[in-house]
Amino acid sequence: GAGVSQTPSNKVTEKGKYVELRCDPISGHTALYWYRQSLGQGPEFLIYFQGTGAADDSGLPNDRFFAVRPEGSVSTLKIQRTERGDSAVYLCASSLYNSPEEQYFGPGTRLTVT
Amino acid sequence: AQTVTQSQPEMSVQEAETVTLSCTYDTSESNYYLFWYKQPPSRQMILVIRQEAYKQQNATENRFSVNFQKAAKSFSLKISDSQLGDTAMYFCAFMKMGGSEKLVFGKGTKLTVNP
Numbered sequence: 001g002a003g004v005s006q007t008p009s010n011k012v013t014e015k016g017k018y019v020e021l022r023c024d025p026i027s028g029h030t031a032l033y034w035y036r037q038s039l040g041q042g043p044e045f046l047i048y049f050q051g052t053g054a055a056d057d058s059g060l061p062n063d064r065f066f067a068v069r070p071e072g073s074v075s076t077l078k079i080q081r082t083e084r085g086d087s088a089v090y091l092c093a094s095s096l097y098n099s100p101e102e103q104y105f106g107p108g109t110r111l112t113v114t
Numbered sequence: 115a116q117t118v119t120q121s122q123p124e125m126s127v128q129e130a131e132t133v134t135l136s137c138t139y140d141t142s143e144s145n146y147y148l149f150w151y152k153q154p155p156s157r158q159m160i161l162v163i164r165q166e167a168y169k170q171q172n173a174t175e176n177r178f179s180v181n182f183q184k185a186a187k188s189f190s191l192k193i194s195d196s197q198l199g200d201t202a203m204y205f206c207a208f209m210k211m212g213g214s215e216k217l218v219f220g221k222g223t224k225l226t227v228n229p
Contacts, residue, residue, distance in 0.1 A: 031215065042118075042205050042219030043159070056216065089157060100215035101147045105159035 002026070004106035006092050012112045013082055021077040021109045025094030032075050033103060034067055035091040043091050049075060050097070082113045116141045116208050120220035127196045128228050134181075135191045135223050137206030145211040148182065148189045153203040153222070162204070165189065167211070196227045 005024040013019050025032050031050055035043035045059040049069045057067070064082075069075040079086055089110050093103040117140045127133035139148070150162040165173045165182050172180050177197075181190045193200055206220040 033215070033217075035217070040221070042207075042221050043217070045216035045218070048215050059216070091157075091159065093159075095215075101149075101164060101209060101211075102161075103217065108157040110157075 004092055004094050004104055006090075006106040006109050008109060009107065010110045010112070012114060014114055015082060015084060017082050019079050019082055019111065021079075021090050021111070023075045023077070023092030023094075023106060025073065025075070025092070026104055028096065029094035029104075030072065030097040031095045031100060031103075032069060033093040033095075034075070034077050035093065037089040037091055037108070039088070046077070079111075082111075084113045087111055087113045116143070116146075116210065116218045118206050118208050118218055118220035120206055120223050122223045123221070124224045124226070126226040126228055127193075129196055129198060131196055132192060132194045133196055133225065135193075135204050135206075135225065137189045137191070137220060139187050139189065139206070139208050141187070141208065141210075143210050147209045147211060148180075149207040149209070149217070150178070150180070150189075150191045151205045151207060151219075152200075153205060154201075159205070163191065193225075198227050198229060201225060201227045 007022045034046040037043040047067050048056040051072045064080045067077045089108040091108045093105045095103045119138045146167045148165045152160045163175045177194045179192045203222045205222045207217045
């Protein structure tokens with residue numbers, strides 16, 4: 001079947017604008033994860049969903065960042081009042097319930113804030 | 115908190131030769147997973163190999179093998195018969211077993227395989 005997909009592939013926005021990044025997990029995967037990868041760094045955990053609920057949002061850097069997964073499938077990461085420091089690749093991964101050690105990653109969205 | 119350290123920012127190897135990438139980690143947990151991921155220019159993270167900490171036997175996947183030293187908290191990746199397609203960023207990662215689903219990554223090693 002299809003892998004994890006993320007849209008858009010690239011997003012350029014101006015400082016202060018609002019952006020939404022979308023993740024479509026593998027069908028049947030109840031767990032979904034968001035990571036942020038800044039230039040020259042490894043990915044850093046942002047938030048984890050099990051079904052519709054955020055089971056762990058300890059990685060969200062501040063209240064400008066918010067994520068939803070209303071129907072337990074597609075997830076949207078929302079960033080308000082973007083700052084240049086938000087520029088990064090945002091990676092999404094999904095896994096089966098109780099198999100977090102088998103996370104499948106999408107190709108990421110490269111966000112550039114000018 | 116767990117930390118993962120990759121001390122080699124860049125490495126290069128000749129095609130068909132063997133290369134070893136280093137990784138150390140710090141944790142107080144007893145049960146955990148360790149991973150090596152490959153990230154080509156396409157950005158997609160691809161799992162190379164996984165090791166469960168409770169297993170004494172080192173994991174192997176075709177040309178890829180690990181040297182897991184639990185007491186030393188060391189987890190190196192050996193790539194045998196290197197191929198041009200192995201050129202990529204390689205990330206070492208840690209996951210606590212049970213109760214935490216997040217991966218903790220190192221900063222990565224850029225591997226270049228030369229023809």
